[in-house]
Amino acid sequence: MVTLDNVSKTYGPETAVAPLSLAVTPEQTTVLIGPSGSGKSTLLRLMIGLLVPDAGAVMFDGEPLTSATVQEARHRMGYVIQEGGLFPHLSARRNVTLLARHLGWAERRIDARVEELTDLVQLAPGRLAQRPDDLSGGQRQRVSLMRALMLDPAVLLLDEPLGALDPLIRADLQSDLRAIFQELQKTVVLVTHNMHEAAYFGDEIVLLRQGQIVQQGPLQALLETPSEPFVTDFIRAQRQTLFSSDGAS
Amino acid sequence: MAARYTSFLSLSRRPRVCRLRAIALGHLLLLLLLIAPQTGAAQTGAAQDDSGPVTVGSKQFTENVILGHMATLLLEDAGLTAQHRAELGGSRFLWEALQRGDIDLYPEYTGTLTEEILTDDEVTPETLPDVLATYNVQMTAPLGFNNTYALGMRPAQAERLGIETISDLRDHPSLRLAFSNEFMERGDGWPALQQAYRLPHQEVRGVDHDISYQGLRSGAADVIDLYSTDAEIDAYDLQVLEDDRDFFTEYRAVFVYRADLSSRVPEAPTALEPLEGAISERRMMTLNRRSKIDGAHEAQVAASFLTEDLELTGIAPVGTAGRATRVWQRTVEHGLLVFLSLLAAVGAALPLGVLAAKRRALGSGVLLLIGLTYTTPSLALLALMVPPLGLGFAPAAVALFIYSLLPIVWNTYTGLRDIPEPLLESAEALGLSAAAKLRLVELPLALPSIMAGVKVAAVINIGTATLGALIGAGGYGQPILTGIRRADISLILEGTVPAAVMTVAALLLLEGIERLMTRHRPGM
Incomplete structure (x- = not known):
């Protein structure tokens, strides 16, 4: 691999x-x-x-x-770093979906995937609307993980x-x-x-x-x-x- | 008179300095010519069209503006389309505008032509028309008055000391002399005058012309230089000393016009004929006083002269629209100037800022070059735009464009450079292309810095645009210029207050745009 x-x-x-x-x-x-x-x-x-x-x-x-x-x-590949990797100008959700959107995924597909990942990393769905600065360190890392997993990397x-x-x-x-x-x-x-x-x-x-x-x-x-x-x-x-x-x- | 009003915009006064500047900015000018060729051509070409309106210019002082209005009104009275670019600048500036065809005619003084403009030619009052012809310029017959240098005193003191002529000053060496700075330096000013009359005075001070009047009235000075049609002579009832040795050159008012005007619009020179020999020194002084001291609009003063003295009927005084209309008109001019130049600056500065941030070697060169434009004073930059672009909107817009570049380029550069490394790496690790990374991550992150640059540029731009009036671009600078010239605070405020309001409005607008751009990345 x-x-x-x-x-x-x-x-x-x-x-x-x-x-x-x-x-x-x-x-x-x-x-x-x-x-x-x-x-x-x-x-x-x-x-x-x-x-x-x-x-x-x-x-x-x-x-x-x-x-x-x-x-x-x-x-x-998904890449998660220690701290500070989330884009502060975007909501958590936009951070997660940035690449998929750029690649032209359909809205429905994006929504389904986000829902799946939210479950997987056990993030309260309400957190997705917040900007990284308003999340705790642990929540930020869960969002980072969601972003890394969005395209289901190998x-x-x-x-x-x-x-x-x-x-x-x-x-x-x-x-x-x-x-x-x-x-x-x-x-x-x-x-x-x-x-x-x-x-x-x-x-x-x-x-x-x-x-x-x-x-x-x-x-x-x-x-x-x-x-x-x-x-x-x-x-x-x-x-x-x-x-x-x-x-x- | 004409000569002393040579303004700071005159390119010829310090030719060496200007030439260096011109070389330093040569390549920049080239760039600009590439950027705005159409607008420039349209502007300069306008006056050279075969038909089209007759463009009258005038210098930056009351008497010349009144004469400019007289010409404009007469041309309109003859059924021609005429426009008046009032208060353009000094003698040199007008002369060059005439040469280029930005204007077709303007009021000039014979002494200014022989002593200041045609200095390279052997010229006497008699050969003046022939020498002008070699420049494809013609002149009308003198309008009557001679606006030359003169010396003036408080009448009471002059009478007490028995002084009537300049020669009489020789017997009173203790009198305090205060001359305008230009008169102190001119070849035909104080040094030559002192020699010609063998004047013994030691205490001679150089002061601003307007201040010298106050000095004379308050008793701080006893003798000052005047211009023989100055409104103040009449208003303050000053004693003018006779030039008993005929020292001062004659400064007869005439109109100079492009030779092609005679063929293009033959009616135009004819239309000016009623003014020839029609204005005496005394009369001109009264007209100046009405405008400068009593505050009447130059156009109205010109119109009433034509009606009263030349017995013309149906002369409509122009430019006397109500204050609200005037302010609105200038708001449109000023706003358009600021908006277009700022918009173009954003369009050019963003890529330059990105380039500077992305290509280090090239970038420092770009930043340096843009920084250099700021070492050129805004006034000089405006003046430099006139030779290639003519007068009016285009040169002002291009100068403002250049002036707006720096804050936006620098802030784009620093905004991009200040993005924390982990964010850039995260964007890259996602697998975004360089372009997508720039669009989706970098520019949005640099947005607050970029917008701060745009705001600074807008504020500078609105302020600097007031100088555009010096080259005929109109806007809020027009009343400010006139207000300064006439020492009319309310006129100055008519320009500065709306400019302040526009600044606040522009900042609020940009703030709103920024908020919209940040919010328009919806959370969900």
């Missing part, structure tokens, strides 16, 4: 992604995790073509992502979707999200720096450090057969902070 083939990316002198290859398993949730600067967000942005790799190729459905194909490909990319939420709302949305992922059976790539979240969502976990994959596999594998001491250190450090501070991004 989404494959990175020997991809590298530098920002000036800094290496964000060293040459790496990664194949995202279809219909599963893959979590990209690592300390800050490990390149996890960069990987996600490479997948949706917001960044162009310096070398290597990003493949989507067996086709390389190029300026000619990227727009079409994006219609089959792949869902989420960059720290819970990162800016306070703990109670976060726990709520976290369980809702997992339910949604399980119900939809979509290919999901989720970026987080939080091991707890990774364990909660991830069918497969990709641990990154300095733009390189340290280990890739189910949580069990990372716990039981760490590829190097860093894996154990990273997991242990996160466990220690689990009960002190968990909400910071």
Whole structure:
């Protein structure tokens, strides 16, 4: 579905992604995790073509992502970011339907889809008429998710979707999200720096450090057969902070 | 007289400065010529049509305006269609307008022609008609009066000191002299006069002409320069000193007209003949006084002169419509000028602002160029528009258009640049094309900033448009100009108050448009 083939990316002198290859398993949730600067967000942005790799190729459905194909490909991907991705000049509903309208969907089809999604993300329908600034952080992320799912994309990319939420709302949305992922059976790539979240969502976990994959596999594998001491250190450090501070991004 | 009224609009006064400006703005002018070729051509072409109305021009002072009205009334009386572009500017400006054919004739003074306009030619009063002919210009016979420089004093003081001639001043070196700034500098002004009469005076101050009268009356000055038909001589009963050495050049009033007028509308020069030799200095002074001091409209003063002195009947004084009609007429002129130039500016500035925001290298060039237009004072910009576009609506509209660009371009630019990065990325990640992204996301997000720019442009535009009256575009500037000239506060208010009202109305309207545009993205 989404494959990175020997991809590298530098920002000036800094290496964000060293040459790496990664194949995202279809219909599963893959979590990209690592300390800050490990390149996890960069990987996600490479997948949706917001960044162009310096070398290597990003493949989507067996086709390389190029300026000619990227727009079409994006219609089959949903992208949710941590905060601030909703357009403040549009109501929540318009945010969700913007692309469908632009693509000329019939009004009835749009309405049906919005109704479906409202149910799915459990948003009170009255919220749709409001502008993003009048919604709570949790509601905003539910609307963002609706927007990402509007065209029923094959792949869902989420960059720290819970990162800016306070703990109670976060726990709520976290369980809702997992339910949604399980119900939809979509290919999901989720970026987080939080091991707890990774364990909660991830069918497969990709641990990154300095733009390189340290280990890739189910949580069990990372716990039981760490590829190097860093894996154990990273997991242990996160466990220690689990009960002190968990909400910071 | 004519000469000293050379206005700030005269392009010839500081030729070097103007030339630099002209070069700096050369490419801009080119751009404008490309933008507005039709309107420009229509405007300048009008006076050169084979038929069409006879266009009379006049300078920016009472006497010249009265003479302009006289000519217009006489032409109409002869059954011709005539229009009067009153208060256009200074001598140079009128002369150039005549050369281009923006106007067909205007009242001029022989001294101004020989001393100021035809300075490159060897010209004497006798050869003047022949030299004018080389410019395809003809002149009528003198109208009678000589509006030349003169020196004046309070009559009581003059009598006490026994001063009747300029030579008499030599015996009174302690008198305080106050001359208009132009007279202080002119070749035929104070320095030459002092030499010719060997005047010993040390205390000579340069002041504004209108202020010098007040200085004389209050006793702050003892001798001032005058023009021999000034209304104030009559009104304040001043003693005019005799020019006993014939120092001052003659400034005989005449009409100059385009040579092609004789063939195009042969009746026109003939229609002016009754004025030849018909106005004495004393009479002109009274006419000036009636308008300038007593506040009568120049057109009415001209009409009553024609009726009383030339015994013409059926002369209809023009331009005496009621205040409401006048204000309405100017509102239409002003509003049209502002609306069209602003609309064109929005149309041009939006793409330029988008370009500036999207193409960084090109963008900074665009912003710089647009910024440069603002370093040109609005008055100079107006003046620069006249050579290529003629007089009237077109040059004013184009100048206002240029002036409106900056706030809109800059605000479009900053509005687009200030959009937070996550929003731009979200729009891109949705899979919107660049054009759709701009239309659906970026421009709506930049709208408050863009509209703020449009509002600033509108306010500047309404204010600057009042200067349009200087080049015959009419509008609220017309009463302001006349009001300043006649020191008539109520006339000035007749222009400024409606301009303020229009500004408020424009802001409310734009506010409404903005609200409509924001609300018209329905929530559901």
